[in-house]
Amino acid sequence: MPVNMNQAFRDFSRYAVATPQLKAIILLIVSGCFSTAAISADMPTDVSTDELNKQPTEVAHSTAATNLTLAQQANLRNKLYRQALYFYFEGDYNAALSQVSLNRQRFDADTAKSHLFEAGLQVSIGLHHQATETLATFEQALIQQQANDKLAGLEPPTEDKQGSKTATSADELKLIALLQLSEQQIEQGKHSAAQQTLANITQLPASYAEQYQILHQLAYWPASVTPSAKILDESYAGSNQADTELTAKSSLSAYVMLNQALQLMQAKDYQRAETLLVRIKNINLAATETNFWQSLFTEKSPQQRAQVSSKNVNKEMTDISIMTADELKADKQIQQQAINDYAQLLLAQMYVKQGLYQAAFDQLQDFPEHSPYTESALFLFAFSAQQVKQYDTSLALLDLLKRDYQYSQLGWQSALLISAQIKQQNTLSESLYSYQQAEQLYVEQLADLARFHTDIKQTELTPLLFNSNVNAQTGANSQWLQKALENPELKHDIDTLSELSLLTSNIDRQQQKNAWIKESLTLNKQRQARIIEQQSQTQYPELIQQLTNQKQLLAQKITEAEAQENADVFANDAEQAWLKRVNESENIIKAISGQRSTEEYQQRLSRVKAVLNWELQQQFPQRLWQHKKLLKQVDQQLVLVSQQQQRFAQLANSQQQTTAFEQRQAQAETRLVTTTQNIAALEASIKAQIQQKISVFVSEQQIQLEQLLLASRHEMAAVLEQMSQPVINGEEL
């Protein structure tokens, strides 16, 4: 107690300053109780006792939510959704997904758009099954939202004056959801489910027509079924009537046409297939335009997710690309060349299948050197050349294949084809030499393969497989490894391993965070105990009661002063001194009144007293008001202090909230351990599978090489037999 309250109240003449002192004392108590909150504000890592015992999610968020109007809720939901959107555009897909989930859990912010966004994010990070489930419940969420919006009086999204959409309409969202759901179903091999999903689309804008057509083709593959949905654009719908009339507005159209050509070839309708393939071969593609939602539903590889590049991402519902303009241009060129080359190769294959070797030969003459299909085209070109008796060309091509594609089956087969051609055109000894060379190639490759298998079994897989420069690596092992990785299943396993590695790092970070939370909780618990101990040393209830009594006494005195209009009560120090002197003077006059004439003194004192009283009366209303006001403030502060004291006592006696935090932390710890174990188990299982698949790959390659080796030896034997035949004949003759 820095001020002696009894002393303050002892002298009524001191009353004028007593009220502010009382207020100051109460404020000291208040600030004492608030000290923890003040520390909490300055030191966020060290949370105060009372704040620690609060459950914010339950207190603030839930109670606030009930008071909101529907329009305000819609506005808040939109803002929360945009927070997730920021993470998405920033490239942090996990954070975006967490934010969506957080919005739902904390603020009940669940909209149709956020559902679709969540599904897209799930696809982005490879959660296909969950995405399917989210998409399947989308329609219900959409209906719910439409009902809520109607209740809130919110208008559905419309187009602005410039015609660009400010938001996605409900119908469009539904269409996107259906398209993506069917894509996920196709991805998971559920083709009939995909067909049913696509059947729910009755009409669609032209901008989604190509995506719809491709999904339709894939869902019904290999059957050719005409899409039933109506396309809401006459020019497009007209062009869609006949397959062959389709124009390639974008690369998507070209893919549709390629699939159609494949279907025609399968149906042996070579004439129409040829027309279509010729068109695709010469097609000039327009840039593929993908909007926000289409881009969202593209799965990002673990590497893409791990390494957030500084590429740009465009705005929702406008053309979007994650590439810069130069990269886009380069990508478009690559896509265009791939499509054109593929059509050309397919055309040549179709000719070969029909026995039109000259046409195939002519077709492949101008096939580009640098193409993903060069190897296949080269082999087909060599084969066609052989068939049309262009032996020099075929020999040169086969030799090129043998040299450049040493680890490819086509390269190995070329060695035998060369020997066969030499056998046909040259002498038997030259042919024998050629077969010997082929045999040597197979023997060397077999030895190389065995070495690779031994090495891979003895090497730790992870660093070897995760080396980003596998393709750039030289040496036989990396060549075999590259070839093995052409198996999609093996590649998928390695991607899975890579994802598990990222998840392990993530879990490590979470474990660190959890440990930190645990430490914080322990520190706060200690701090809480220390504060309770400190507070218990002062008897706050008694002190508050004492102050309340004093306040009541003061209130009574003010009331009395008001009733009696006693201005002396509010006199300040100087006036008190004057009043005291007047009293003393009166006493002195009384004492000397019998001894001498005091009339003059009495008159002078009366004049002074009158002036003093007049001054005090002048100040009386103002001073009375001031003191009443101060008393009211004191009263309020006392109420606050009393409430805080009660709250503190309540919290001090209850450790419930701290325990709740500790329980949550402990649960998280348990889950972290379980997840770590699950990751380790899956990692071990995948590594074993990878080893097994590499063994299968090695044995497949061995079988192929051994068969080729056997074939070459058979041929050698045949040549030797032929070489020995004239001699035998001669002997016989």
Added chain:
Amino acid sequence: MNNTEQGTGQGTGQGTAQGNTVKSSTNFKIWLTLGLFIAIFWSAMQPSSALANTDNDASANAITNGSADSQSQIASELENIKSQVIKLNRDLFILEEDLLFPASTQIAVFVSVDIGRFFTLDSVELKINQQNVAGFLYTQRQRRALEKGGIQKVYMGNLKMGQHQLTAIFTGVDAEGRTVQRAVTHQFEKTDETVMVELKLEDNESSYRADVKVEEWVL
């Protein structure tokens, strides 16, 4: 798609998915489908002298078909783990936030950009009650994320109940390429509920400059 993927490993379809930049999963599937068909056609037209061994193909297919189930199981397990990790991440985030920023003292400040034609955001500096509390320097990607409609939580902290003053200073480049600053001061009252303040950089069409507007979220 497993079946189509099996096909890509055989014959000439190998190069299909490798030589291209795969733009979307739809595109990817098409390439895989194409890969399958080129493999089928290729194997059908292989010259006999090339010794295309159908027995090998059959055995390889048997192996791959056999592993399809385990592949699917692994994919399912991986999804499950991923989902667990994401949930854990979220729960720990909530726990951390509840612990460090209780609603009664919590203040969060957000930044959003509307259009961004007259102001290219470089950085923002935040002061509460004249004290620096946060600063953020934007990368191009982060700026674009804001321009695309994202809202960024730039600061989260604790405040005592009562009146406070928030000052935000935005630094950026105007339409003419000059470095400019926009500042705003906002008085607010911290109650026992969370305070969320959004600083909105909005283009002003009439003055051809960007203004900062402040909105307190109604929770």
